[in-house]
Amino acid sequence: MNPQVKDMDKIDGTYLFDLRTSNRALRLNRFFWHMIRAPWRDRFLQEAEVLMQEAELTEHEKALVRARDWLGLVQYGANFFVIEKFARVVRMTNLQVYAIMRGESFEDFMQTRRVPEAR
Template sequence: MNAPAFTQPVFTNPQLAGLEDLAGTYVFDIRTSHRVLKLNRFFWNMIGADARKAFVDDPEASMTAAGLTDDEKAMIRAQDWIGLVRHGANFFVLEKFARVVSMPNLKVYAAMRGESFEDFMNTRNVPTMR
């Protein structure tokens, strides 16, 4: 007698119901975390001086050694912050990488919104505070 074929159960998270209707919302759940683990580890490792130096000295070799995909490498080269978030990069480790490439948080936020830094600052309560 043949055993029934095993199928992977499909789990839906009721907390995510309707999320697709919220523009600018990107789920970072266990599935996303698993799918882009190498990318997030690459960014997390930027806490170490050796990893930062390796990236600064040879970005391509550093990204290749981390096992990043060609698409991930392209987003990193372009400093496509929102593209990285949409892809599954965890924002908090992305901030670590922003320091490595000398990008202040406010400029990252402006880029994520698709705005110039000046336009973004004009939306702040104290636009002259830099």
């Protein structure tokens, strides 16, 4: 094991992203990356199950997508930047996603910001 990542999983809120994780989550990350294309986004909104099947997502990956399990996606190995693309498709702002990941209501989360009234 790389000594730089040894015991990293013991740091609360840190999720190891190594080659194994990258390889495991590759299909899912590609699936989200395709959200940059309007036809892909439209298909997702119209027939998500078919699109996930065509992308060969595993049942676990499909469940994460269906549940909009933002923290679960990160823990699984989804790249945050492609998760943000997906969030916009399902009409979620980054701030809403961050609040959910922290286990807070949006209003409580906003109170932790320097400008809590900013939306």
